[in-house]
Amino acid sequence: xxxxxxxxxxxxxxxxxxxxxxxxxxxxxxxxxxxxxxxxxxxxxxxxxxxxxxxxxxxxxxxxxxxxxxxxxxxxxxxxxxxxxxxxxxxxxxxxxxxxxxxxxxxxxxxxxxxxxxxxxxxxxxxxxxxxxxxxxxxxxxxxxxxxxxxxxxxxxxxxxxxxxxxxxxxxxxxxxxxxxxxxxxxxxxxxxxxxxxxxxxxxxxxxxxxxxxxxxxxxxxxxxxxxxxxxxxx
Amino acid sequence: xxxxxxxxxxxxxxxxxxxxxxxxxxxxxxxxxxxxxxxxxxxxxxxxxxxxxxxxxxxxxxxxxxxxxxxxxxxxxxxxxxxxxxxxxxxxxxxxxxxxxxxxxxxxxxxxxxxxxxxxxxxxxxxxxxxxxxxxxxxxxxxxxxxxxxxxxxxxxxxxxxxxxxxxxxxxxxxxxxxxxxxxxxxxxxxxxxxxxxxxxxxxxxxxxxxxxxxxxxxxxxxxxxxxxxxxxxxxxxxxxxxxxxxxxxxxxxxxxxxxxxxxxxxxxxxxxxxxxxxxxxxxxxxxxxxxxxxxxxxxxxxxxxxxxxxxxxxxxxxxxxxxxxxxxxxxxxxxxxxxxxxxxxxxxxxxxxxxxxxxxxxxxxxxxxxxxxxxxxxxxxxxxxxxxxxxxxxxxxxxxxxxxxxxxxxxxxxxxxxxxxxxxxxxxxxxxxxxxxxxxxxxxxxxxxxxxxxxxxxxxxxxxxxxxxxxxxx
Numbered sequence: 001x002x003x004x005x006x007x008x009x010x011x012x013x014x015x016x017x018x019x020x021x022x023x024x025x026x027x028x029x030x031x032x033x034x035x036x037x038x039x040x041x042x043x044x045x046x047x048x049x050x051x052x053x054x055x056x057x058x059x060x061x062x063x064x065x066x067x068x069x070x071x072x073x074x075x076x077x078x079x080x081x082x083x084x085x086x087x088x089x090x091x092x093x094x095x096x097x098x099x100x101x102x103x104x105x106x107x108x109x110x111x112x113x114x115x116x117x118x119x120x121x122x123x124x125x126x127x128x129x130x131x132x133x134x135x136x137x138x139x140x141x142x143x144x145x146x147x148x149x150x151x152x153x154x155x156x157x158x159x160x161x162x163x164x165x166x167x168x169x170x171x172x173x174x175x176x177x178x179x180x181x182x183x184x185x186x187x188x189x190x191x192x193x194x195x196x197x198x199x200x201x202x203x204x205x206x207x208x209x210x211x212x213x214x215x216x217x218x219x220x221x222x223x224x225x226x227x228x229x230x231x232x233x234x235x
Numbered sequence: 236x237x238x239x240x241x242x243x244x245x246x247x248x249x250x251x252x253x254x255x256x257x258x259x260x261x262x263x264x265x266x267x268x269x270x271x272x273x274x275x276x277x278x279x280x281x282x283x284x285x286x287x288x289x290x291x292x293x294x295x296x297x298x299x300x301x302x303x304x305x306x307x308x309x310x311x312x313x314x315x316x317x318x319x320x321x322x323x324x325x326x327x328x329x330x331x332x333x334x335x336x337x338x339x340x341x342x343x344x345x346x347x348x349x350x351x352x353x354x355x356x357x358x359x360x361x362x363x364x365x366x367x368x369x370x371x372x373x374x375x376x377x378x379x380x381x382x383x384x385x386x387x388x389x390x391x392x393x394x395x396x397x398x399x400x401x402x403x404x405x406x407x408x409x410x411x412x413x414x415x416x417x418x419x420x421x422x423x424x425x426x427x428x429x430x431x432x433x434x435x436x437x438x439x440x441x442x443x444x445x446x447x448x449x450x451x452x453x454x455x456x457x458x459x460x461x462x463x464x465x466x467x468x469x470x471x472x473x474x475x476x477x478x479x480x481x482x483x484x485x486x487x488x489x490x491x492x493x494x495x496x497x498x499x500x501x502x503x504x505x506x507x508x509x510x511x512x513x514x515x516x517x518x519x520x521x522x523x524x525x526x527x528x529x530x531x532x533x534x535x536x537x538x539x540x541x542x543x544x545x546x547x548x549x550x551x552x553x554x555x556x557x558x559x560x561x562x563x564x565x566x567x568x569x570x571x572x573x574x575x576x577x578x579x580x581x582x583x584x585x586x587x588x589x590x591x592x593x594x595x596x597x598x599x600x601x602x603x604x605x606x607x608x609x610x611x612x613x614x615x616x617x618x619x620x621x622x623x624x625x626x627x628x629x630x631x632x633x634x635x636x637x638x639x640x641x642x643x644x645x646x647x648x649x650x651x652x653x654x655x656x657x658x659x660x661x662x663x664x665x666x667x668x669x670x671x672x673x674x675x676x677x678x679x680x681x682x683x684x685x686x687x688x689x690x691x692x693x694x695x696x697x698x699x700x701x702x703x704x705x706x707x708x709x710x
Contacts, residue, residue, distance in 0.1 A: 073401075
């Protein structure tokens with residue numbers, strides 16, 4: 001198991017953001033977390049990133065407790081948020097080199113990194129351009145390139161296709177699928193039912209900090225997924 | 236390249252590319268030119284006035300022709316504290332206490348020729364110098380460079396992206412610290428070399444001055460590191476870049492404006508100094524009635540003359556003592572009486588000023604600005620301790636001068652009495668005024684408390700900077 005949550009609880013004062021979440025993601029599996037705003041999707045990802053500590057329960061990556069091994073667990077993962085934030089005065093290549101070096105991949109040479117950016121779909125003309133001129137889709141591709149370059153075993157995606165145009169969103173989904181096929185485990189929080197049905201292995205629906213439904217993506221059609229989702233939202 | 240230097244390299248690359256370096260470089264050039272202009276002007280004027288007055292004083296002293304020695308003692312001479320590149324960098328208290336003294340019989344004068352007295356209106360308004368730039372403006376430069384090092388990363392979200400790579404916060408902290416230090420060095424080192432080289436050419440110096448400058452560079456490096464640490468701590472802890480900037484400017488104002496003013500007022504309240512008029516009145520009263528106020532001047536001087544005669548073997552011998560010899564001994568007795576009075580009041584005054592200085596030194600633990608200001612003026616030889624060293628030497632020399640002239644009068648006047656005129660060769664026999672400035676170690680010893688305060692501030696700022704970095708929040 002690459003990622004495991006066991007009775008994971010997170011309180012913000014009196015607010016219960018997570019209420020005993022149980023979750024696991026295996027190698028080569030894409031687990032999509034669906035749910036309304038405030039359901040606890042982002043909190044779950046933040047807990048696995050170690051940016052916040054759980055109130056109770058366990059969040060493990062490759063068997064290591066995140067709160068006890070905050071640096072070691074990050075060696076296995078790559079994180080792509082809704083907006084991949086990069087340094088606008090550095091080029092895409094310089095950003096990639098910087099982030100991968102800090103992640104411990106100092107042995108990657110520039111041609112390799114350049115090839116990685118191209119694999120992630122970044123137009124060649126933009127590789128040496130400052131990131132300040134990039135579109136959101138291009139920045140997301142640099143984020144994917146980081147995951148590829150680092151050979152991450154786990155991808156944590158927090159609404160990564162939000163705000164992308166359909167073409168960019170599709171390209172992004174294709175990249176995630178190719179990584180999945182290479183054995184990368186993916187936990188993706190999203191509002192995009194269509195895209196989640198397309199790339200997920202399993203889908204979970206979160207509501208008020210709990211996983212209220214969980215099923216294989218192959219078991220449902222797009223229409224079924226929308227119906228199930230709305231039923232849970234109307235409860 | 237280690238991760239720390241990778242982080243530093245990235246930070247520097249950003250500072251260069253976003254235009255901050257160009258803007259701050261321009262500011263440094265303007266400040267350096269201003270400091271250089273003021274420093275050079277001050278050095279040139281001080282040197283010119285000193286050399287001109289010194290030459291004139293020597294010429295006048297040696298060319299006064301035949302004259303009664305005591306009249307020559309009344310005529311007096313001027314002596315000057317040494318100036319060099321260091322005194323041009325930090326004028327310290329010289330601007331207020333002066334750098335020259337008129338030495339004459341019967342009187343211990345205070346130092347004169349301060350920049351505040353001699354200078355133009357502009358200089359009276361504020362003593363701008365290289366030290367002003369280093370003490371007050373460079374910390375603002377550090378704040379401008381560093382206030383967003385953490386907070387901007389948090390605001391733009393790059394901090395989350397960074398921390399998701401597994402890099403530890405300590406690595407980021409050292410990388411950012413090194414970037415801040417190297418950028419500041421790139422801005423200040425070339426400017427400092429130019430300023431020092433020009434002022435050295437004008438003001439001069441020796442090996443001792445170089446040692447003083449070495450310690451000065453070290454002291455200011457610590458001071459800048461303190462501000463760098465505080466800037467990083469505020470940047471990591473504040474809720475936003477704007478909050479960090481406002482906080483840091485507030486801290487700067489507190490350290491360099493509020494605490495120095497409060498400290499000075501506090502010291503002046505605990506150790507009040509007499510006004511010049513009050514001091515003159517007290518001296519005048521003591522000259523007439525003694526320090527205790529219960530002794531008649533003439534009676535005291537008579538007793539002193541008797542003592543001097545006894546010492547010379549002239550008492551109880553039944554010898555007929557010549558009038559001129561008596562006059563000479565009376566002048567010596569008068570000088571002793573006056574010296575005693577002046578020494579009492581001046582030492583008292585100097586002790587009070589020193590006590591004020593000591594109290595202010597303790598305020599260095601409340602503000603690193605005060606600590607480095609004391610240390611800086613000490614290392615530049617322009618603090619009160621150096622001033623006192625100079626005035627004490629000048630007073631000792633004055634006493635020797637007056638004693639030697641009075642002795643010549645007593646010994647050689649014979650029957651001529653006050654008509655006696657000494658040979659002009661006597662003026663040339665007077666040992667030259669050769670004041671040697673104390674070493675840099677004297678300055679360090681005098682300001683050990685300030686140096687300690689700086690080290691305490693350095694430890695605290697690095698501790699808070701690192702602690703804030705370790706606890707830096709991603710949102």
